[in-house]
Amino acid sequence: xxxxxxxxxxxxxxxxxxxxxxxxxxxxxxxxxxxxxxxxxxxxxxxxxxxxxxxxxxxxxxxxxxxxxxxxxxxxxxxxxxxxxxxxxxxxxxxxxxxxxxxxxxxxxxxxxxxxxxxxxxxxxxxxxxxxxxxxxxxxxxxxxxxxxxxxxxxxxxxxxxxxxxxxxxxxxxxxxxxxxxxxxxxxxxxxxxxxxxxxxxxxxxxxxxxxxxxxxxxxxxxxxxxxxxxxx
Amino acid sequence: xxxxxxxxxxxxxxxxxxxxxxxxxxxxxxxxxxxxxxxxxxxxxxxxxxxxxxxxxxxxxxxxxxxxxxxxxxxxxxxxxxxxxxxxxxxxxxxxxxxxxxxxxxxxxxxxxxxxxxxxxxxxxxxxxxxxxxxxxxxxxxxxxxxxxxxxxxxxxxxxxxxxxxxxxxxxxxxxxxxxxxxxxxxxxxxxxxxxxxxxxxxxxxxxxxxxxxxxxxxxxxxxxxxxxxxxxxxxxxxxxxxxxxxxxxxxxxx
Numbered sequence: 001x002x003x004x005x006x007x008x009x010x011x012x013x014x015x016x017x018x019x020x021x022x023x024x025x026x027x028x029x030x031x032x033x034x035x036x037x038x039x040x041x042x043x044x045x046x047x048x049x050x051x052x053x054x055x056x057x058x059x060x061x062x063x064x065x066x067x068x069x070x071x072x073x074x075x076x077x078x079x080x081x082x083x084x085x086x087x088x089x090x091x092x093x094x095x096x097x098x099x100x101x102x103x104x105x106x107x108x109x110x111x112x113x114x115x116x117x118x119x120x121x122x123x124x125x126x127x128x129x130x131x132x133x134x135x136x137x138x139x140x141x142x143x144x145x146x147x148x149x150x151x152x153x154x155x156x157x158x159x160x161x162x163x164x165x166x167x168x169x170x171x172x173x174x175x176x177x178x179x180x181x182x183x184x185x186x187x188x189x190x191x192x193x194x195x196x197x198x199x200x201x202x203x204x205x206x207x208x209x210x211x212x213x214x215x216x217x218x219x220x221x222x223x224x225x226x227x228x229x230x231x232x233x
Numbered sequence: 234x235x236x237x238x239x240x241x242x243x244x245x246x247x248x249x250x251x252x253x254x255x256x257x258x259x260x261x262x263x264x265x266x267x268x269x270x271x272x273x274x275x276x277x278x279x280x281x282x283x284x285x286x287x288x289x290x291x292x293x294x295x296x297x298x299x300x301x302x303x304x305x306x307x308x309x310x311x312x313x314x315x316x317x318x319x320x321x322x323x324x325x326x327x328x329x330x331x332x333x334x335x336x337x338x339x340x341x342x343x344x345x346x347x348x349x350x351x352x353x354x355x356x357x358x359x360x361x362x363x364x365x366x367x368x369x370x371x372x373x374x375x376x377x378x379x380x381x382x383x384x385x386x387x388x389x390x391x392x393x394x395x396x397x398x399x400x401x402x403x404x405x406x407x408x409x410x411x412x413x414x415x416x417x418x419x420x421x422x423x424x425x426x427x428x429x430x431x432x433x434x435x436x437x438x439x440x441x442x443x444x445x446x447x448x449x450x451x452x453x454x455x456x457x458x459x460x461x462x463x464x465x466x467x468x469x470x471x472x473x474x475x476x477x478x479x480x481x482x483x484x485x486x487x488x
Contacts, residue, residue: 092455094404094405094458096403096404096405098403099382099383099386099399099400099402099403100402100403100404101402102386106382106383106385106386107378107379107381107382108378109375109378109379109407111372111375111405111407111458112371113405113455113456113457113458114453114454114455114456114488115453115454115455116452116453117452117454118452119452142371142375145369145370145371145374146369146371149369149370149371150350150370174346176347176350218486218487219486220485220486224453225482228448228450228452228453231450231452232449232450
């Protein structure tokens with residue numbers, strides 16, 4: 001069963017339905033993710049203290065970069081955040097739970113095989129960790145840990161259009177209390193059912209296939225290309 | 234032990250709940266006739282002499298047994314998870330077993346991963362086994378999870394080299410190669426090297442058996458998910474020679 005949070009508006013509920021609808025086309029799905037990103041950013045921006053000049057570091061996975069995360073970056077810009085205060089980190093993760101040729105899960109890791117990370121001062125930043133859906137929290141935990149690496153950021157926003165029940169507690173339990181106490185969660189819906197590994201209704205199945213990113217290892221997000229080029233200009 | 238194998242080439246056989254008097258963990262280096270047997274105690278009070286000297290007696294019996302089995306160097310260890318208890322035990326080792334017995338401290342935690350945050354030496358040992366130079370805590374934790382998963386798959390008895398090799402059977406591989414950097418570098422053909430050296434904006438190294446790369450800005454970095462001895466690395470080189478990329482952006486989709 002799905003429970004909507006106080007952040008959910010009619011517009012975001014509609015976008016969530018678009019995601020859950022298996023008949024939504026790839027481009028409609030992508031647009032919905034982008035719109036949800038903008039909406040999430042508006043919620044997060046409302047929590048920022050205008051006088052405190054902190055950078056905002058958006059951390060995302062490769063599949064979310066051009067849609068959800070791009071929407072979040074755009075949303076922060078719409079809220080008045082200057083370009084030079086917005087930073088991006090994008091991670092290519094591979095989730096692995098078992099050794100080759102075995103049938104049982106022996107561990108649960110999501111190693112980063114490559115990353116794009118702009119120069120950032122994590123200590124004086126709001127770190128915004130973004131994911132299309134947070135369930136086991138393994139990928140979010142890995143990427144956030146890699147980003148902060150024993151440095152305590154000013155604040156940590158964890159943002160996802162949908163979260164699975166208990167994921168907030170699971171993620172917090174992976175960090176020292178000094179860090180976990182800084183987590184602020186932004187989501188529109190919490191689901192409590194799964195079909196195998198897939199949360200239902202969640203985001204309508206595997207985000208890779210819904211976004212048309214079956215070859216995500218080779219995919220280089222447009223937002224990464226554009227921002228990287230701007231760094232060298 | 235994985236680190237010792239990687240640093241010195243000395244392999245060990247590890248067994249838990251072995252047959253013996255001190256049997257929680259036994260480490261054998263048969264090639265050098267060396268045996269270490271460990272008894273693990275999580276109790277708040279531990280004594281050599283309690284219960285009619287049970288621990289001291291077990292230590293003596295283990296020493297006799299292992300010596301009889303042909304081990305020339307036998308060391309028996311009482312491991313506790315409280316350093317103050319360890320200190321007291323070290324000061325009170327019975328003379329009859331003092332030549333080969335010692336008390337050690339090793340932390341205990343359930344779950345175990347927070348220990349890597351608390352004990353830098355533990356984190357550094359696991360980081361050493363990572364395929365990444367300068368592996369961070371996250372990478373050390375992943376190595377720990379994978380190594381423990383490999384050990385549990387092979388337990389109750391396995392060579393450390395077998396555990397490491399088993400742990401490397403995943404994609405991506407996150408455990409460093411047992412081979413030398415020189416051997417790994419030799420897997421990169423001169424032709425492929427000539428192409429890569431002329432890719433504008435690319436820097437690369439071969440360390441711990443893996444090809445690590447960065448773009449000119451240093452913002453985009455990575456390590457190939459397979460080592461230099463794999464058929465995947467040979468395939469990677471064939472693609473390089475086929476496509477002959479001249480810029481980082483041309484190469485990037487192959488990384």
